[in-house]
Amino acid sequence: DKVLHIVPETFQQVQHLQLLCNTLMLDLWKPLLPEDIRAGEDLHIRVPAPLVQEVKDSLDQHMISHRVLIPDVQKLVDQSMPRERSSHRQVSRGYVYTEYHPMEEIYQWMTQIQKNNSELVTQHFLGKTFENRTMYYLQISQPKNKPKKIIWMDCGIHAREWISPAFCQWFVKEILRNYKTDPKISRFLQNLELYVLPVLNIDGYIYSWEKDRLWRKNRSPYENGTCYGTDLNRNFNSSWGSVGVSSNCSSDVFCGSGPESEPETRAVAQFIKSKKSDILCYLTIHSYGQLILTPYGSTTKPPSNNEELMRVAKEAAAALTGKYGTSYRVGSTALILYSNSGSSRDWAHTIGIPLSYTFELRDTGTHGFILPANQIQPTCEETM
Amino acid sequence: DIDGVGHKYCLELELEDVLDKGSTVSCTAEVLYQLGSTSTAPDVQVAVAGELRGTEEADKEFYHRIRSLEKELVAENIPDSHGNVPPELEPIHLLAGVASGYVIWQNSTENTKFHLAQVKHVKQVKRSDEDLQFDFVVLLHEMVSQ
Numbered sequence: 001d002k003v004l005h006i007v008p009e010t011f012q013q014v015q016h017l018q019l020l021c022n023t024l025m026l027d028l029w030k031p032l033l034p035e036d037i038r039a040g041e042d043l044h045i046r047v048p049a050p051l052v053q054e055v056k057d058s059l060d061q062h063m064i065s066h067r068v069l070i071p072d073v074q075k076l077v078d079q080s081m082p083r084e085r086s087s088h089r090q091v092s093r094g095y096v097y098t099e100y101h102p103m104e105e106i107y108q109w110m111t112q113i114q115k116n117n118s119e120l121v122t123q124h125f126l127g128k129t130f131e132n133r134t135m136y137y138l139q140i141s142q143p144k145n146k147p148k149k150i151i152w153m154d155c156g157i158h159a160r161e162w163i164s165p166a167f168c169q170w171f172v173k174e175i176l177r178n179y180k181t182d183p184k185i186s187r188f189l190q191n192l193e194l195y196v197l198p199v200l201n202i203d204g205y206i207y208s209w210e211k212d213r214l215w216r217k218n219r220s221p222y223e224n225g226t227c228y229g230t231d232l233n234r235n236f237n238s239s240w241g242s243v244g245v246s247s248n249c250s251s252d253v254f255c256g257s258g259p260e261s262e263p264e265t266r267a268v269a270q271f272i273k274s275k276k277s278d279i280l281c282y283l284t285i286h287s288y289g290q291l292i293l294t295p296y297g298s299t300t301k302p303p304s305n306n307e308e309l310m311r312v313a314k315e316a317a318a319a320l321t322g323k324y325g326t327s328y329r330v331g332s333t334a335l336i337l338y339s340n341s342g343s344s345r346d347w348a349h350t351i352g353i354p355l356s357y358t359f360e361l362r363d364t365g366t367h368g369f370i371l372p373a374n375q376i377q378p379t380c381e382e383t384m
Numbered sequence: 385d386i387d388g389v390g391h392k393y394c395l396e397l398e399l400e401d402v403l404d405k406g407s408t409v410s411c412t413a414e415v416l417y418q419l420g421s422t423s424t425a426p427d428v429q430v431a432v433a434g435e436l437r438g439t440e441e442a443d444k445e446f447y448h449r450i451r452s453l454e455k456e457l458v459a460e461n462i463p464d465s466h467g468n469v470p471p472e473l474e475p476i477h478l479l480a481g482v483a484s485g486y487v488i489w490q491n492s493t494e495n496t497k498f499h500l501a502q503v504k505h506v507k508q509v510k511r512s513d514e515d516l517q518f519d520f521v522v523l524l525h526e527m528v529s530q
Binding site: 030044069070076099100208209213214289337338365366367368369370371372373374375 | 460461463464465466467468495499500501502505521523525527
């Protein structure tokens with residue numbers, strides 16, 4: 001595949017290029033949409049190998065000058081892949097929590113974690129992704145001597161936020177290593193159950209490893225397979241589709257064809273609904289921004305228990321800062337970030353879960369989504 | 385709020401030296417977002433209280449290193465998926481940051497928050513004079529898609 005660089009000179013050329021893009025369904029890298037092609041502005045199109053000659057001929061025919069920006073896309077993709085990873089990774093003892101792991105290794109890790117900690121951990125089926133991969137969550141609980149409330153935490157709803165699944169894994173590891181010796185954790189587990197979903201958007205996560213590091217959405221196709229991905233955090237049934245979303249599939253905040261249109265969303269929603277009277281706290285982990293966000297995103301009207309929500313969040317932020325000085329801001333999404341609807345956190349709160357938070361982990365933009373692995377440890381430690 | 389003109393923000397900031405963390409300089413700035421016009425860049429005035437560290441040595445070293453390359457420099461995905469930047473590409477990464485800063489400024493409004501997410505591609509452009517020229521394709525993330 002090649003990426004061509006074209007600067008259309010006239011409106012006719014623009015029109016011809018738009019026609020070309022639409023009929024051949026070419027992958028526009030810049031601008032995002034054919035309707036944004038302008039005369040005098042850079043155009044970058046990825047042309048699949050079998051179509052290169054046809055496209056070049058068509059451009060020549062219309063006297064549209066072009067040059068090759070990237071002669072071999074596959075070569076670039078291959079070059080940008082991480083170096084050889086050692087094939088045997090002993091999990092839980094040798095599992096390296098200070099590195100990012102591909103999904104296959106995370107699946108293996110879950111199996112090992114349950115095996116090595118079977119008195120405390122059970123792996124459960126949650127649902128299937130669009131590409132038919134199994135979603136598992138881990139239940140961490142001591143033998144029930146009394147009814148216990150539940151804390152749910154999910155990571156990796158957005159594919160590119162790699163620090164998020166890394167945190168879920170770290171969290172599980174810390175709990176399991178220290179529950180016997182750390183009085184806080186042991187008291188925790190005496191009174192509560194923890195449910196952890198290490199990667200919610202599995203298809204997207206894999207895609208961000210294999211194809212596009214900055215992918216955000218899931219991988220369900222729309223418009224006859226010409227456009228992929230719903231933003232799962234706009235797909236929940238809370239003021240769905242009202243604000244901070246796009247109905248255009250090619251947008252990063254495409255909210256899907258309806259609330260819970262995506263299998264991943266349904267899998268999570270169904271489960272949480274079934275347990276909602278026992279769930280005390282819903283946590284969803286994202287990056288980046290260093291924020292603890294409370295409901296709501298779709299309105300600035302505060303939730304009924306806002307005082308409690310804020311108090312708990314502020315204490316959490318203070319504890320976090322106490323570790324390495326990292327500062328987190330606390331508040332409702334609509335007030336400190338921007339408006340959005342259909343988020344999992346808002347939905348959890350509206351169905352009655354009192355404490356519902358989005359954590360946006362490090363950093364604040366220097367590295368953004370591509371947080372270096374050497375920050376996994378401090379980030380996770382402070383967030384614990 | 386300036387009637388008929390726009391919104392002006394008066395800021396006090398601390399600049400941290402990217403190459404010498406812990407070294408900071410105070411500055412003040414005035415940013416004016418013009419009313420109605422979202423296609424003009426905000427007007428920015430900055431006053432630095434103190435000296436910005438000179439970078440002539442590092443600049444020279446970089447310049448000579450690039451000039452002595454046999455082929456024009458080409459690189460992709462800075463940083464890589466795991467956040468790593470090879471040391472020899474660090475200056476390129478910084479240059480991209482500066483260039484992105486300009487682009488971000490030109491496209492900023494009161495409601496945007498841009499960051500450089502990744503340098504997708506950089507290619508050195510061959511020149512007949514002694515200047516260095518680089519062609520960057522950068523990915524800028526706008527907070528709204530968080």
